[in-house]
Amino acid sequence: MAKTAQMRLIELMLLKEDIRTVIEYIGKKGSFQFQDKKIDTDVNDEEEQQKDNLNVEALMYDKLLESANYLGIKDFPKDLSAYTSPDKKIIESAQNYIEAFTHLKDGIEEANKKNAQVEDACKEAKAFSNLQVSYSELEHLSFLSFKIGKIPAAQYDQLQDSLMDNAILIPLGEDKSHVLIASSKKGRFAVESELKKVSFVEMEVPHDFKGIPQDVLESLEEERKASEKELKELETEKTNFVETHRSQLIEYLGSYTIALQIQKIEKKLESTQLVYRITGWIPDAEAKAYMTDLDQLTQGRIAIRLFEPYEVPSVVNGKEQVPVKLENRKFVKSFERMIFSYGSPIYGTIDPTPFVAIFFTILFGIMFGDLGQGLVFVLLGILMAAKVIKVGGWNKFAPIFIAIGCTSSIMGLLTGEFFSNESLLEPFSEWVTGLFGNPHAPILKMMPSSDPSSIVTMFAVFGVAVGIGFIINTMGLIINIINNFIQRKYAEAIFGKNGIAGAVFFWYVIALVIRVLLFHHTIALYDWIVIGVSLFFAAFAEPFENLLEGKRPLLENGLGTYLISSIVEVIEVVSGYLSNTISFVRVGAFALSHAVLDYVIYILTQMCGGSASAGGILVLIFGNALIIVLEGMIVAIQVIRLQYYEFFSKFFNEIGKEFKPFKFEII
Numbered sequence: 001m002a003k004t005a006q007m008r009l010i011e012l013m014l015l016k017e018d019i020r021t022v023i024e025y026i027g028k029k030g031s032f033q034f035q036d037k038k039i040d041t042d043v044n045d046e047e048e049q050q051k052d053n054l055n056v057e058a059l060m061y062d063k064l065l066e067s068a069n070y071l072g073i074k075d076f077p078k079d080l081s082a083y084t085s086p087d088k089k090i091i092e093s094a095q096n097y098i099e100a101f102t103h104l105k106d107g108i109e110e111a112n113k114k115n116a117q118v119e120d121a122c123k124e125a126k127a128f129s130n131l132q133v134s135y136s137e138l139e140h141l142s143f144l145s146f147k148i149g150k151i152p153a154a155q156y157d158q159l160q161d162s163l164m165d166n167a168i169l170i171p172l173g174e175d176k177s178h179v180l181i182a183s184s185k186k187g188r189f190a191v192e193s194e195l196k197k198v199s200f201v202e203m204e205v206p207h208d209f210k211g212i213p214q215d216v217l218e219s220l221e222e223e224r225k226a227s228e229k230e231l232k233e234l235e236t237e238k239t240n241f242v243e244t245h246r247s248q249l250i251e252y253l254g255s256y257t258i259a260l261q262i263q264k265i266e267k268k269l270e271s272t273q274l275v276y277r278i279t280g281w282i283p284d285a286e287a288k289a290y291m292t293d294l295d296q297l298t299q300g301r302i303a304i305r306l307f308e309p310y311e312v313p314s315v316v317n318g319k320e321q322v323p324v325k326l327e328n329r330k331f332v333k334s335f336e337r338m339i340f341s342y343g344s345p346i347y348g349t350i351d352p353t354p355f356v357a358i359f360f361t362i363l364f365g366i367m368f369g370d371l372g373q374g375l376v377f378v379l380l381g382i383l384m385a386a387k388v389i390k391v392g393g394w395n396k397f398a399p400i401f402i403a404i405g406c407t408s409s410i411m412g413l414l415t416g417e418f419f420s421n422e423s424l425l426e427p428f429s430e431w432v433t434g435l436f437g438n439p440h441a442p443i444l445k446m447m448p449s450s451d452p453s454s455i456v457t458m459f460a461v462f463g464v465a466v467g468i469g470f471i472i473n474t475m476g477l478i479i480n481i482i483n484n485f486i487q488r489k490y491a492e493a494i495f496g497k498n499g500i501a502g503a504v505f506f507w508y509v510i511a512l513v514i515r516v517l518l519f520h521h522t523i524a525l526y527d528w529i530v531i532g533v534s535l536f537f538a539a540f541a542e543p544f545e546n547l548l549e550g551k552r553p554l555l556e557n558g559l560g561t562y563l564i565s566s567i568v569e570v571i572e573v574v575s576g577y578l579s580n581t582i583s584f585v586r587v588g589a590f591a592l593s594h595a596v597l598d599y600v601i602y603i604l605t606q607m608c609g610g611s612a613s614a615g616g617i618l619v620l621i622f623g624n625a626l627i628i629v630l631e632g633m634i635v636a637i638q639v640i641r642l643q644y645y646e647f648f649s650k651f652f653n654e655i656g657k658e659f660k661p662f663k664f665e666i667i
C-alpha cells in the first residue's frame with residue numbers, strides 16, 4: 001500500500017541580494033510550502049494595497065493592465081513558468097511600451113473629444129438653420145413665451161405628450177435633440193415644470209440671431225468629415241498597435257505578475273538588514289535538487305539545512321502538522337480531489353486514492369451499463385485529454401471519464417444495451433454464451449420478466465454489489481488498523497468498532513452467514529463465543545484502551561456511564577456494520593433502474609416509428625442524452641456517497657493538512 005509522500009523541512013539562510021532570485025526559483029519549482037504562517041495570510045489587504053500603490057513595480061503593473069483592458073487584450077498568460085521577473089532590459093522595454101501606448105491613447109481621446117465637439121456644433125447649426133426670424137422678434141411678442149434648448153432625443157415624444165395643449169413643441173434639428181417651445185406667458189410655469197422632467201437645458205441665443213448662413217453649414221460639415229477621418233485613422237492605428245504589441249504586453253504582464261508576488265512573499269519573511277531566513281516543507285525526493293540548484297543560483301552564498309519531521313519541535317509537540325502530498329500516476333491522480341474534498345490523510349499514513357479510483361470506476365460501471373452511452377464518456381474523456389473540449393478545471397478529470405466509460409461499456413456488453421437498443425448486441429451475446437453452452441442474449445438479463453433466469457440474474461447482481469461492499473468496508477478497516485499502528489496508536493488499532501476487534505466481528509458474522517446460507521452449517525457454540533468476544537472488545541473498549549495507553553482512571557466517567565454508553569455502542573456497532581453492508585444494495589438497484597430507463601426509451605422509440613423514422617431517432621437521441629446527463633450525475637453522486645460514508649468513515653478519524661506549495665499564479 002502506498003503511503004503519503006515523505007516530506008522534509010528545509011531552512012535557507014541567504015543574503016538580501018539573492019532573496020528575489022531564490023523566491024523566483026521556489027515559485028517556478030512549485031513544490032515548496034512556506035512554514036511561516038504569516039506567508040499563508042491574505043496579502044491583498046487594504047494596508048498592503050496602499051503600500052503597493054507607492055511601489056514602482058506595482059504602478060507599472062497597473063499601467064500594463066490598464067493598457068490591456070483599453071486595447072481589449074484578454075488572453076493573459078495562464079502559465080507563468082516561461083516568464084521571469086523584470087530585469088533591466090524588460091523594465092526599459094516596458095517603459096517604452098507604456099510611452100507609446102500613452103501617446104496613442106491620448107491621441108484617440110483628444111480626437112474623440114474634438115469629434116464630439118464638431119458633431120455638437122453641426123447639430124446645433126443645423127437646428128438653428130430652421131430659425132428664419134430673429135430671436136429678438138420672437139421675444140417681443142407680448143402674449144407668447146419662447147424657449148430654445150436641448151433635450152435627450154429619446155424624450156421628445158414624452159415631452160410632446162406632456163405639453164399637449166399648453167405649448168407648441170417645434171424640433172429644430174433632424175434628431176429632435178434641439179427644440180423650440182412656444183406657450184402662452186400665463187402657462188409658462190406649467191411648461192417649465194414639464195421641461196425639468198426631461199432634463200431640458202436652455203441655450204443662450206443672441207437677440208439678433210437669424211438662421212445660419214449656408215457657407216457656414218458647409219464649412220462645419222467639412223470639418224466634421226475631417227474629424228471622423230482622423231478618428232478612423234487613429235482606430236486603425238490602435239488595431240495595428242494591438243497586433244504588433246500583443247506578445248510584448250503579455251510578456252510584460254507575466255514578468256510583473258511574478259515581481260509583485262515575489263515582493264509580497266519578501267515582506268513576510270524573517271530578516272535582518274542583510275540576511276533573510278526561509279523555512280518550508282518540500283518533498284524528500286526533491287531535496288537534493290533544491291540544494292544543488294540553490295547553491296548554483298546564489299554562487300554558494302546560501303546556508304541550507306534539512307530536517308526530518310520528527311526533528312521539528314512544532315511537529316513533535318503537536319502544534320504543526322506535516323503537509324500531506326500524494327504521489328500517484330495520471331489515472332489515480334485524477335481522483336485525488338475526491339480525497340481532499342473529504343479531508344486530507346494524516347502524514348505518513350496510507351494513501352487511499354488507488355482504492356477510491358478502483359472502487360469508483362467499478363461501481364459506476366455496474367450502475368450505468370450501456371455500451372453506447374459508455375463510449376460517449378470514453379470519447380468525451382479523450383477529447384478533454386486532448387484539449388479539443390476545454391471545460392476549465394474539469395479537463396484534469398479526463399482519465400475518470402475514460403475509465404467510467406470503459407466499465408460502463410463492459411457492463412453494457414453484458415446486459416446487451418447499446419443506446420437503449422436491446423437487439424444490436426444479440427449476435428455478440430449469443431457468440432459469447434455459445435462458447436460455454438447454450439447461446440442466449442443478453443449475457444446478463446437485467447429486465448424483470450417471467451423467465452426464472454432473470455430473477456436469478458437480478459439477485460446475483462445484488463449479491464455482487466453486497467460483495468463489493470464487503471470488500472470496500474474491509475479495505476477501510478485494514479487501512480484504519482495499519483494507520484493506527486503507523487501512528488503508534490496501538491489501543492485504537494486493536495480495540496473499538498473500526499479496530500481489530502470490530503473487524504473480527506464483521507468478518508466472522510459475514511463468514512457465518514455464508515456458511516449457513518450456502519453450506520447449510522449450523523451455528524455452533526464457538527461461533528457465539530467468537531462473535532461475543534469480538535463484539536465486547538469493539539463496544540466496551542474504553543478501559544482496555546486506557547489500560548494499554550497508561551491512562552488513569554480506566555473509567556473516566558464512572559461505571560454507570562460506561563455501561564450505558566457501551567450498550568449504546570453495541571447497538572451502533574451491529575447496526576452500523578449491517579447498514580454499511582446493506583447500503584450497497586443500491587448499486588444493484590441503480591443497475592436495474594438503468595436497464596428500466598433504457599427499456600422505456602426503447603419502447604418510446606418503437607411507438608414513434610422505430611429507429612428508422614425521424615420521430616424514433618429524435619426520441620432515441622434526446623432519451624439517451626437525458627440518461628447520460630441526469631442519470632450519469634445521480635450515479636456519480638451515489639458512488640461518491642458510498643465512498644464517503646462506507647469507506648472514508650472507517651479511517652478518516654483525523655484530518656491532516658494538504659500540501660499547498662507556493663507557485664506563481666495570475667493575479
